[in-house]
Amino acid sequence: MKKGQMKTVLLIVGIFLFSTIKADEGEQLFKKTCTACHTIGKGRLVGPDLLNINEKQSQDWLIAFIQSSTQLIESGDKDAQAIYEEYNRILMPDNPYTDAQVIAILNYIRQQSKAAAGGEQSAPVEDILSGTTSENINTGMNLFTGKQKFKNGGSTCISCHNVQDERIFSSGTLALDLSQSYANMGSAGVSAIIANPPFPVMNMAFKNHPLTSEEVVNLTAYLKSVSDKRVHQASADFSLYFVLAGLFVFISMMLIILVLYFDRKRLAVNHEIFKRQTKVVN
Ligand code: HEC
Ligand code: HEC
Structure with a gap:
């Protein structure tokens, strides 16, 4: 050469x-x-x-x-x-x-x-939520609220995030409300963010306290349940509930007013006195 x-x-x-x-x-x-x-x-x-x-x-x-x-x-x-x-x-x-x-x-x-x-790409990854049950959702909820501690420590999600869920009393407002997150980005997106947060503030909170993959699955399952509930029932149920409650209060007030109305002295007290006095004069 x-x-x-x-x-x-x-x-x-x-x-x-x-x-x-x-x-x-x-x-x-x-x-x-x-x-x-x-x-x-x-x-x-x-x-x-x-x-x-x-x-x-x-x-x-x-x-x-x-x-x-x-x-x-x-x-x-x-x-x-x-x-x-x-x-x-x-x-x-x-x-x-x-x-x-x-x-x-x-x-x-x-x-x-x-x-x-070239067709070398592997098949799409399996949904991490396949095979999860209500138990995963409950565990996820307890992890989210801090009722159950993370294995490696780390802040509870609720210290920064809010969710609209009647099962829990809220919560942090430092960061985004997560009720819609699942609807916006699906299980792959939500779990990826939880496992490896691309947001500096959240990343700092878990940097030295990594979540286990099981915890990630449970939290994702929980956020899915929050998102599904909101879409399918919570809002409808709540409005019906408020209408019924409003109707109940309205009817009770009408009844009270009616009772008071019929119970009142038919004629004013002054009228009686007036009648007596006019009698005396006559
Ligand atoms: C120290 C505060 C903090 C803690 C603790 C925290 N996060 Fe976050 N998280 C953030 C911030 C900041 C963002 C970026 C969005 C924003 O600005 O609100 C974010 C974004 C997210 C998003 C994306 C939301 C969207 O719809 O775009 C998800 C999902 C999420 N967090 C889940 C969690 C979960 C689950 C936990 C508990 C394991 C958690 N976070 C704990 C601060 C926090
Ligand atoms: C927290 C989620 C998030 C992370 C992390 C992120 N992106 Fe994005 N990216 C988005 C979103 C959402 C959009 C859609 C545009 C928007 O909303 O601003 C986007 C849009 C883009 C686009 C424009 C695509 C188009 O069709 O025009 C490019 C390119 C891109 N991202 C590259 C990257 C690269 C490279 C990285 C890593 C260094 C990265 N993104 C990290 C959420 C993210």
């Missing part, structure tokens, strides 16, 4: 190694930060499926969006605003990554998109 050829081969090997390292970094970052909300070719979670996202938007746009979608939305970017509206105005958290790190993530997404097109 000539010296020139050797150099070219080394260069190619170098570029190859460099790019795989980059893709590795991208994979790590993606799995650490993005999988809570995105899949590549497995459908929508909290955010959109990122399959072939590199073909849909320019690299500059993607870097800007991933670093701070909030800024891009506020700057008036139409695409960013449209996708924000489409996803129920859930803000994607900012990411403190350099351009190079974001490009590594984008390379990883490109690589995975190709794999998906």
Whole structure:
């Protein structure tokens, strides 16, 4: 092999190694930060499926969006605003990554998109709630309220979050009300967020107190029950309950008024006195 050829081969090997390292970094970052909300070719979670996202938007746009979608939305970017509206105005958290790190993530997404097109992608993951029962929901509720402690310690959810559930008296208002979370993002999204919170405040609370996978399943089952209940019965039942209660109070008041009305002296006391006095005079 000539010296020139050797150099070219080394260069190619170098570029190859460099790019795989980059893709590795991208994979790590993606799995650490993005999988809570995105899949590549497995459908929508909290955010959109990122399959072939590199073909849909320019690299500059993607870097800007991933670093701070909030800024891009506020700057008036139409695409960013449209996708924000489409996803129920859930803000994607900012990411403190350099351009190079974001490009590594984008390379990883490109690589995975190709794999998906080639049919190499594994089947969609099974729903983590399959096989769960009301026992999971109850345990989840007790974990949520703090009645049952987390295995590794950690704050109760209710210290920060509220839910609309008549079974429990609430609760924290520091963070979002979670009654709708399941309806918005399904079991995959909710469980991913609980297991690996992409929000700094919540992340801090569990960083040194990781939840067990069983706890994640139970909490997800509980949040699903809250969400289902709200949609299917609670609101309807409550309005009927209030109407009936209102009717009851109204009827009771009418009865009291009627009783008082018939019970009152037929004629005023003054009338009696007047009659006596006029008698005396006559
Ligand atoms: C907490 C959930 C969450 C996390 C974590 C998250 N995203 Fe997002 N992402 C969203 C949501 C929701 C949208 C939809 C746009 C919006 O609501 O602003 C979105 C939109 C996007 C878009 C635009 C997609 C399109 O079709 O235009 C890209 C690209 C993206 N995210 C990449 C990433 C990457 C890369 C990461 C990891 C570094 C990441 N996201 C982490 C929730 C998240
Ligand atoms: C220290 C406060 C804190 C604690 C404790 C906490 N969270 Fe959070 N959580 C947050 C913050 C902050 C957010 C981001 C949304 C917001 O700004 O309210 C969030 C977001 C979420 C979301 C996404 C909501 C949505 O619809 O977008 C879920 C689901 C969630 N938390 C579940 C839980 C569960 C389950 C627990 C208990 C294991 C818990 N959280 C404990 C602060 C907390």
